[in-house]
Amino acid sequence: MNDKLSTLAACIEFGKINKAAPYPPQMKGQDGADEITKQLLDEGVAPGDILSDALIKGMEKVGEKFSKNQIFVPQMLMSAKAMQFAMNHLKPFFATGEADRRGTFVVGTVEGDLHDIGKNIVAMMVEGNGYEVIDLGVDVKAEQFVAEIEKNPNCFIGLSALLTTTMANMEKIVSEIKGKYPEQNICIGGAPVTQDFCDKIGADSYNPDPQGVVKFLNSVAVAS
């Protein structure tokens, strides 16, 4: 395998953004995700291979380490940022269809709720794992999700709520979406949300952290 691909995977894993970034210390002064992605493209490596053989590999390592409590959310975000720098070089190829994302994730904080940090973190991690993310922001109503499904019929939906009062709106949104699109995969999360609640309202997946939702998406994205 191309050495540079494994170096790029390591940049993602350890959150080495670009040459100028001083972190992590053991990679100081070396090229980062930004430079190496560009070099690989210049060398003629296919964008799809860069994505699957380096970027996603690196993110998978991040996921594993997070699951084992070896790293925490800030380190995960550092990797997501390195990923963003790499993805900026790949974006033109997604537009032309030369490379494909794993799927589309439409995410929002539910109607009545304005908390967005948790939702943002989830959005960044899902994006970092090779999905296109459409972030509808906060205070998002059922109609907005439905409109997005009409545009992206195979998308996955992600709902976030931080208060028990707004969890009620989550229930409403799930039932409105499922009423029209029973097959649409809906993922939910946020501090007060539980698996029991997920079962009760008929959503497809509850996860306490972004890693869980990535796993879920990968399992259904492969299946479909």
Add this chain to the structure above:
Amino acid sequence: MSVKKYQLTIDELAIDRKSIARLLGFETEQLEQPYLDMVEQELQLAKSYVRIEGGVVQSEQKLVVDVKQGIVAVNGVSFNVGRQVAGYLKKSEQAILFVCTAGKDISDRSKELMNKGDLVEGFIVDILGSVIVEAGMDAIHEQLKQEFQTTGLAVTNRYSPGYCSWDVAEQHKLFSLMPDNFCDITLTESSLMEPVKSVSGIIGIGEHVRFRKYACEECNSKNCIYRNKK
């Protein structure tokens, strides 16, 4: 009802680095580099734009507490606080209702960083907002404690709608007992306070109440911001 307002700066607060580390997700409660530098830098910057505002309303009527029903009544408005909280307020003679906010600017700063792609810094600033408002309320709580001490009264811990089986929807009742736009905080229909970095609740006062230092050991809530605080 007597009303009092407080204005505080970050320099007047005890900002616990361990709480920051814990909320950032470091199970070790230890801030590693580069995160430590980022925290200190953003905290320093926050000093220039964050003004913490708090306000308390003291009830005139005697606090009515029904532990069995889990109800407390403040100036004729009854709250379903649940048995646990009612028990803690049992010996209180009067109630203090409070709000405190770290303001909107800190959330705006977090969004600005996120939008720029500075994900870690944006997350850190969001968490700083949470820790600052709690530290602000700690400081106000401490001031209240000392003020009442001079008149021979003690204060309880503070209790908030949304914790310990007290429904967050009762925020509306709480706000009905406070002046409109108190400390520039508004409540949405869904019981959310704006600015987001705000807290609210009740404190009991009385001759025979006590402040429970080891409240955390007695409580089994796993996701409380006060958890493990000394």
